[in-house]
Amino acid sequence: MGINGLLGVLKSIQKHTHLRQFAGQTIGVDAYGWLHRGAVACAMELALDKPCTKYVEYAMHRVRMLIYFGVTPYLVFDGDNLPSKTATEVGRAKRREESKKKGLELYKASKISQAYPEFQKSIDVTPHMARQLIEELKKLDIQYVVAPYEADAQLAYLEKKGIINAILSEDSDLLVYGAKRLITKLDQHGDCIEISRSDFASCRDMTLAGFTDADFRLMAVLSGCDYLASINKIGLKTAHTYVRKYKRVEKIVHMLQFEKKFVVPNGYLECFYEAERTFLHHRVFCPLEKKLVFFTELEDGMKEEDMPYLGKDVSPAIAIGVACGDLDPMTKNQIAVNVAISSRSMPELHRRRTVASVYDLKPSKSIDNFFKAKRQPLAELDPNSLTPSPSQQRLLNLNRNASWEARPISSAPQLGRTASIMPGASQVHTGQSQSRERSSFLERAATLSTFQPPKRMRLCSDVDVSPSRKDDRSPFFVTKPEPSPSIRKRGKTKKARLSDIEVFSDDSVADIFQDMQDPEIGSVDTSTKPAVLPDTTGRSTSRASSPGATLVTEVCDTPIRQKIQLPQSGISPSTTAISVNAADDPGEFRDLFEVHVEHLNNLRNTFSYQRPERQAAALRALSPATSTPQLSEETAPNQDGVPRLSQVVRRHAQSQHSASLHKTFSTLPSHQQAAALKSLGSSQSSTEKVKLGLAALDSATHSFMQQRPMTPLQQLGQQVLDTSRSSDCISHGGSRGDRPRAGSRVEQVSKVNVQGSEDLLVPKSEDERSEVSEIEDVEPVRRHIDLARFAFTASA
């Protein structure tokens, strides 16, 4: 449920950003969201109790995406229900049951299409499903933890402790728990929205300046939250007003009692305290101390016996069992894991063990492991940050102590109780292997992020490494009279107004992936699929109205026709219209170029975190060396309109918008080309973002290609790369001395006319010499395109 309307009111401080911006950081993930969304894909199977692991695949796809962008994922799963939530919970369960029943009836009546929506509503994410995902996470050594109660609190705790650097979740409750950086609305390309606690003061739709965490929490609880329904007619706005006015709950409630229109229920104040404390002192699993702790320690005089609403405490042994996913968080029974479902079966024998030995995590052994493990992050520290920050040092010390302090705690497991709580532990691994697994789980779960928030100073002015506010509005200056949300909404949901469209390019990758059915995919319907430029410069409005030259470029290799409007229907369907002031303003070309780069970027990125089999199949299908198509995902008929990856790539190559872009470029007089590239190099907008992501992309590709022994996928990739290189060399006659590959890169970018950009690389005058340094800045962008070509070029 979260806090109704909270995200809406925080719109003005939402930063549109990208996962790349979090490279090097650890992001905690509310795993339930991924599981649930993945489960939608197999709603039918789940309702009919058919085996299906699409939800695992979906979640792993997202895990791969994070990793691809240099982010370290840390998945957090929900645990037991809090008593205060059981009411809403049973309500939901009831609705799910109804839908399932209805769905099954329709299904039996062969009304499948009508049954499906009902099945979707009946989706229930079970601990067993979580366990299946956890099994996959273990294989890839991904960090994770199962929270004792709400994942929200666990995530906020991990962030507080510096184990993670940000939180990925759709739930606004995170902010009430005190999250500092919340990431929401992650899409399939890595685009997302960041909400920072530190920006609250600049929120424009609600004055939050001066609000402490306690004030904010007070407002949230008053407005209605998971743990306490609001007083009738009190929502976020009203709560906000009262908090501003009276600050203290007691005062607020007192005042409300005098208002005729509000009816304060009996005992509301006490309920409020409980709800507030449920946020503040939520039980979480501390991976450092290896036991349950309170999110915020209880104050003096508070006794947990008096706070049943916080849920029950459990022994460290059980807490660890739950945290690592071995035990059902609600029943505390062993979760049976279906070995047949997980692709790699356990090599160990499934010998039966006595229950007691399940928890014989011998301190003498484990502490040793923990101690070693704790030091490992230090060794992995970035060479540029040899000294841990004070806070990290503190945490490391804490770790060390915790390890040792763990001795008396874990050496006193209540075996009798443990045994009674786990009646049917039949599918247990050997005690030793389980102990080992848990040690490594705890080691991983407690690993601190080595990310250093204060970015290192750079020599030059390419500054602003912090996630840029791509999306417009300064929190301090209102640039537009209208409230921005409405503008944004209109632009997104309805057709973009013509004046918003600076460049017509071909489809976005998302469209390509989603609209595979469209037979006319090669053609471009510019009115419905515009690539709208990111507007960072604020020049777009003037540009839109200024009479720019219109280049209409055919996609095939014929000369471009300038200032000639081709009849829409008369000419080839694959026509890309580019409206750009290329002749006058190099900035326009830069923008166009950036759109292009973004496009390639997206396509390549999307490719990169497909399942390896799908990548391999696509490369196989694309490789010119492959004469006999093998039976594979790619050659199999499309099921349910699932696009073949190779088709996507082919379509992209056939659209040849890059050719059209560079034809545009090549028609410019060389001094304008120089200006264009110079402008490109000094661009601070999306080119900047491309550059920021490069290091991660580079190393990912590099390390992939370096793996030995070479996998078939690598070999195919190499083939693709070689093919593209050799054709470049033939057509371009080799490389330059000082920068051997620069020429070929340019060639890769444009097969049409390399001369123009080649001229640029050779300074002709003193004036242009200075531009060479600017051009060096462009090199990363070229390299990027090179990388993009690695994956996508070979369709010729």
Added chain:
DNA sequence: TAAAGCCACTCAT
């Protein structure tokens, strides 16, 4: 008219 409240819909392929 703004705020609260209610309900149906979305999620993936």
Added chain:
DNA sequence: CTAGTGGCTTTA
């Protein structure tokens, strides 16, 4: 084991 969104009505 969860949420948000958008559209609509109700309310003061």
